[in-house]
Amino acid sequence: MRFIQKAVDAFRPLADPSHRSIPVGLRPARRQWTFDLAPLTGESALSGICPVCGKRAKFDEFTDNPRESGRCSNCQSFNRQRQMAHAIRKQCGLPKAGPLRFPEGFVIYNTETTASLHLQLLQTPGYLCSEYFGDEYEPGQMVDGRRHEDLRHLSFEDNSIDLVLSSDVMEHMPDPYAAHLEILRVLKRGGRHIFTVPFGPSMQEDQIRAKLVDGDIVYLEEKAFHGDPVRPNEGVLVWTIFGLAMFGRLRELGFDVKGWNIFAPNEGVVGPWSLVFDARKPIDQ
Template identity: 55%
Template sequence: MTSQTESQLLYPLEPYIDSSAVIASGVLEGICPVCGNRTTFVDFTENLRESGGCLLCGSSNRQRQMALMVRRRFNLSPIGPIWFPQSFSFYNVEANGPLHNRLMINPGYICSEYFGEGHPGGEIINKIRHEDLQKLSFESKSLDLVLSSDVLEHVPAPYDAHMEVFRVLKPGGRHIFTAPFNPLTIEDDVRAVIENGEVKYLAEKLYHSDPVRPSEGVLVWTIFGVEMIRKLETLGFKVRAWNLYEPESGIVGNCNTIFEAEKPA
């Protein structure tokens, strides 16, 4: 198990820059990794991770992290659309937002939302595919890439979801994802579990906004600690993590940890 000292070295919390200047001006200029255009990033707030919209595509700091990692990992140009060969099959676990809108041009792109229990995986609801990450309907070894951005904290059994992602990835395939992560906490902060078919709350209820059910929000089950890395390695993944600071790509602040879980070839 990683010690707290080791976790501090792996995931340093020191600010990369003094972000107060960014917040004060609210503006950066650069190339947006989501739309691939030179643009201006505006309206940064103290929540740097979720603000700073691209004037052209509306992407936030967090969405740009995902796009930047995809471009770099697959050697795609920083300028222009995110484009993969026709044979490349990849899955995004959300069907909304600026990144989704830009990925839709790819012939091998698949996306979904979760519409609740009672729907079989792959069912089309209001023109959107339904999938439960804990029991995906995709064939084993069928996907080159899976993308999830702040989704796994809303899954009751997140490591069941990771096992499913491992199953559906081709050898050499990758899961690029973000999730609430505390690098100074060894164990996951499990806030709720299901026991005997009922939700048992272990901490104060916490909800995030939900584009599918905006009036309800979605429950946070887990905030992840360093043990997430070890558990993914136990499942068979090779795991890497980065704290991104790329102001020229509209990525600032010191809470920009992004993960890559690779299924060995």
């Protein structure tokens, strides 16, 4: 239970008055947190500075799934991508506006090779990106011009990467904590893994929806699939929905971990649970 309490304590507000944070497991106050997203279209669309492209923009076409909607009029980023970019700018000390620019020698590894955040980072020196194409490929192998990596067996050297980015990736593997441990290995001391996952703020334990038994998938819950940019006609299985126990597991691995519930309409980030997690490798590790 001490890890559950630490998880509740881990949610901290970001240093901007437009952001609010609440303890995990509590429902947000309705007047502060509940948005009727239907009017946020056309002339009533949100406007401000997009944290992905750093330009003034409108954020339009929100749906009843706010995490995956609300396109930026410039870079076409949607809400979840802007949550990630917002956290990157805050945690890396970058300005709110302008391109995503990092210090010389700063190494970023992104676990996807598509979408707006990837496109904004492409010109960054030291930028690495990959997809997972299947167990038949070796980590680091190029497949149709893109790098293949298995997050459980990365090809990168120890202490070689400053920032790892993953957005709704960890739920799509049978052992996500093996992947977290491998990310910890490749991060430099003081480096961080900024990520999003499906998360139940009122859930104490992770919900294991499927597991591997002697090489076969055993389904513990109804099958669920998310869209897969690499295989758009297939989808990718959801193995885990994460709960408060995730904080304890990551701390046991050696991370310092926090979660942010971001509320920044002037950056196109809305919805009741705009959650981004920051797992940092301690400097003395």
